[in-house]
Amino acid sequence: MRVYGITGWKNSGKTTLVERLVDDITARGFSVSTVKHAHHSFDVDHPGKDSFRHRTAGAQQVMLASRNRWALMHELRGDAEPSLDELLEHLEPVDLILIEGYKRDRHAKVEAHRAATGQPLIAAEDDTIRAVASDATPSGLNVPVLDLNNTRAIADFILAEVGLL
Template sequence: MRIYGVIGWKNAGKTSLMERLVTDITARGFTVSTVKHVHHDVDLDQPGKDSFRHRAAGATEVVLASAHRFALMREHRGPEPDLSQVLARLAPVDLILVEGYKRDAHPKVEVWRAEAGHPLIQPGDPLVRAIATESQLPQTVPVPVLDLNDTAAIAGFILDETGLPRTGPAA
């Protein structure tokens, strides 16, 4: 599977870019899955609901299934799984876009905004292959600088980097 990351500091615009990239790349005919790293505990369940009761009883995995989707909740009851363990759980797709996991070893685009007040990540991470911004960079960088508002160009860059054709899969 092809994996590409979108990283940046809080409030840089990562999630907005991810949403636009998924829309653009799927419109080109590719299948895309996403992984979002969060730094807080996530629980889709509510106390008292059947699935919550299943987990509280000790189930390792609980699936919520309906006519239009299913959600798999897995209790790991230990250290946070690394990205490779998370990716191993996904069904095959053309591209997995990863938001966060900025220290992991996969190629990435850094989203950077001057007003967020954080330094660039790229100078310390050779896997940051481009910077997407609408701000003036504080320094010269050895990677392409992309217009954060030009989703098609960023999507094209990612497709080129992953070896996927810009025009979508052959019919």
């Protein structure tokens, strides 16, 4: 499977960019899955719901299923966080997997950058970043700078990088 990342600092526009890229790339007929890294504890379940009760009772995995979708939750219960490669093994084959976050992993990435955040560019120090998508025109980079608001151009860049264009 082809894997490509979108990385950047908090409030740089990563989630919005991934959402727009999924829309653009699937509209071209490609299948896409996503993986989002969260640096904090999160919960997709709600107290009082049956699945929450199963999980808090000690179930290692809880699967919810309906005629519209299914979801599998896996409690680590103190085990180490799985690597990105281990997580990818759980996904069904698709044309492209877009990874949001995982900035320290070694897959190819586009860095989302908004000048208003005042954060330095990760690309200056990270050779896995193949382009910067920005709302400004940063200089001194050894990678292309793409317009953060030009989803089509960013999608074209990624699809060419992974050999789908």
